[in-house]
Amino acid sequence: MLTLYQDPRSGNCYKVVLTAAHLGMPLKTVDIDVVSGFTRKPDFLAKNPNGRVPTLEFEDGRTLPESNAIIWYLAEGSNLIPEDRFARAQMLQWMFFEQYSHEPYIAVARFWMVFAPKEKLREKEHLIPDWHARGNAALAVMEGHLRTHDWFAGGRYSLADIALFAYTHCAEEGGFDLKKYAAVARWLARVAATKNFVPMGKLS
Amino acid sequence: MLTLYQDPRSGNCYKVVLTAAHLGMPLKTVDIDVVSGFTRKPDFLAKNPNGRVPTLEFEDGRTLPESNAIIWYLAEGSNLIPEDRFARAQMLQWMFFEQYSHEPYIAVARFWMVFAPKEKLREKEHLIPDWHARGNAALAVMEGHLRTHDWFAGGRYSLADIALFAYTHCAEEGGFDLKKYAAVARWLARVAATKNFVPMGKLS
Numbered sequence: 052m053l054t055l056y057q058d059p060r061s062g063n064c065y066k067v068v069l070t071a072a073h074l075g076m077p078l079k080t081v082d083i084d085v086v087s088g089f090t091r092k093p094d095f096l097a098k099n100p101n102g103r104v105p106t107l108e109f110e111d112g113r114t115l116p117e118s119n120a121i122i123w124y125l126a127e128g129s130n131l132i133p134e135d136r137f138a139r140a141q142m143l144q145w146m147f148f149e150q151y152s153h154e155p156y157i158a159v160a161r162f163w164m165v166f167a168p169k170e171k172l173r174e175k176e177h178l179i180p181d182w183h184a185r186g187n188a189a190l191a192v193m194e195g196h197l198r199t200h201d202w203f204a205g206g207r208y209s210l211a212d213i214a215l216f217a218y219t220h221c222a223e224e225g226g227f228d229l230k231k232y233a234a235v236a237r238w239l240a241r242v243a244a245t246k247n248f249v250p251m252g253k254l255s
Numbered sequence: 256m257l258t259l260y261q262d263p264r265s266g267n268c269y270k271v272v273l274t275a276a277h278l279g280m281p282l283k284t285v286d287i288d289v290v291s292g293f294t295r296k297p298d299f300l301a302k303n304p305n306g307r308v309p310t311l312e313f314e315d316g317r318t319l320p321e322s323n324a325i326i327w328y329l330a331e332g333s334n335l336i337p338e339d340r341f342a343r344a345q346m347l348q349w350m351f352f353e354q355y356s357h358e359p360y361i362a363v364a365r366f367w368m369v370f371a372p373k374e375k376l377r378e379k380e381h382l383i384p385d386w387h388a389r390g391n392a393a394l395a396v397m398e399g400h401l402r403t404h405d406w407f408a409g410g411r412y413s414l415a416d417i418a419l420f421a422y423t424h425c426a427e428e429g430g431f432d433l434k435k436y437a438a439v440a441r442w443l444a445r446v447a448a449t450k451n452f453v454p455m456g457k458l459s
Binding site for chain 2: 100101113115116117118119120121123124127136137139140141143144146147148150151152154155192195196
């Protein structure tokens with residue numbers, strides 16, 4: 052069985068859990084508190100030299116980091132990846148958008164405001180207005196797309212929806228107001244109604 | 256023919272040019288000065304609501320943004336994408352690493368130090384130490400991999416090498432010292448010796 056090293060509060064890890072659940076794929080999970088610094092210790096760096104979760108481990112010891120590469124691996128050949136070449140590229144377009152224009156502001160604001168020690172937040176507080184401006188710009192791009200589309204690529208639920216759902220559904224924890232994005236809110240409800248959907252976890 | 260909207264000084268655009276050249280694929284290019292603000296104007300936002308280059312335009316008017324999604328589209332079915340499922344996921348792993356852990360520091364430092372108006376750089380100058388720390392961390396991860404591998408995925412030249420070459424080969428313009436990364440330097444020379452390789456362009 053595949054093993055997922057994860058912090059269940061991390062949206063990047065949640066993507067993997069959502070994908071495996073949708074596909075009915077069993078997954079062993081090992082929970083890690085990212086705030087503890089565990090992912091920067093030598094044992095974990097041997098699994099992922101970039102020191103991050105999620106990291107997927109195969110039975111033969113091979114490992115695969117990067118949330119969007121992991122969900123691609125799990126979903127190959129399934130209906131979570133469009134068969135049409137252009138739609139498949141559009142799915143990847145939104146997955147790269149998520150990692151470049153969305154996660155660094157929406158996930159990072161949530162991390163510092165909810166999970167980081169309060170004295171550390173004080174060092175970062177001056178960055179919050181920029182995170183909010185750029186995160187709202189990403190939400191506005193999503194809103195524009197979702198006003199005329201039910202899903203992000205290929206006319207159906209795909210990895211692009213999973214990647215963008217992970218940190219959008221909990222964006223309010225980072226100080227974003229989702230009431231301003233009506234089409235995004237309707238899409239969040241559509242994702243939550245998909246087959247085998249599971250809510251985000253908690254650290255045990 | 257496909258049309259590429261690009262700033263030829265941008266590594267993200269250079270990835271598309273390198274991929275098309277390797278594949279012997281003709282490409283019409285339209286040069287844009289990103290510093291001019293052109294990509295934030297309504298005509299361009301209709302092509303890419305996220306207001307960035309590269310953006311690829313098809314003859315029927317469809318458009319595709321995000322450098323790594325564009326090169327995926329161009330290279331489907333070619334030897335730039337590994338046939339093995341795990342190697343293909345590893346290629347994507349390095350492409351997501353490039354957009355999340357490499358480009359935001361190495362490309363951004365170069366942009367502000369080389370292309371941005373000098374008075375604007377002054378507003379960003381306090382960020383340079385952080386860009387250099389995180390960019391050097393990314394280069395160290397690459398160095399670790401390249402000490403024992405000639406290429407990033409699948410044992411041969413792939414889109415992962417193209418994505419990482421684009422801003423690594425000009426990292427010194429952003430104040431990074433590539434002499435500290437001997438395996439990276441040897442890999443840069445291997446990429447520059449690949450079939451149909453073209454150097455990065457200039458704004459005409």
